[in-house]
Amino acid sequence: MIVAIDSNIILDVILPKPVFAESRAVLAKTGFDFYVSASSITDIFYITKKSCGSAERAKDVLRKILEIVSVAGVDENCIIRALNADWKDFEDCVQYNTAQQIKAEIIITRNTKDYESSAIRVMSPKEFLSMF
Numbered sequence: 267m268i269v270a271i272d273s274n275i276i277l278d279v280i281l282p283k284p285v286f287a288e289s290r291a292v293l294a295k296t297g298f299d300f301y302v303s304a305s306s307i308t309d310i311f312y313i314t315k316k317s318c319g320s321a322e323r324a325k326d327v328l329r330k331i332l333e334i335v336s337v338a339g340v341d342e343n344c345i346i347r348a349l350n351a352d353w354k355d356f357e358d359c360v361q362y363n364t365a366q367q368i369k370a371e372i373i374i375t376r377n378t379k380d381y382e383s384s385a386i387r388v389m390s391p392k393e394f395l396s397m398f
């Protein structure tokens with residue numbers, strides 16, 4: 267099963283946050299093809315570098331994350347569809363269009379309300395863990 271992972275789930279694992287355990291448990295699940303968008307990777311790098319103060323440390327962290335998740339490309343079609351959609355948050359719409367492009371069956375995010383217009387099933391980490 268193809269599962270799109272929102273950047274907030276990855277950041278939960280990288281940065282010390284109270285929801286760390288649930289997000290880590292999601293990424294520890296086997297039998298799923300986890301994807302994060304290419305645009306999320308750059309955001310994750312920036313936030314991680316800022317948090318740890320080192321570009322090399324941020325790169326090392328991303329290398330470890332890429333052992334668990336694959337990267338889904340964000341192309342012109344994803345951007346155009348997001349620009350033409352009636353979503354409140356452009357970034358989330360790009361994530362959604364990327365998930366559609368890879369034929370994801372689930373999007374996992376802590377911000378489920380941001381994906382109210384999604385035709386793809388959207389779940390919080392807790393919901394995902396209770397179902398799988």
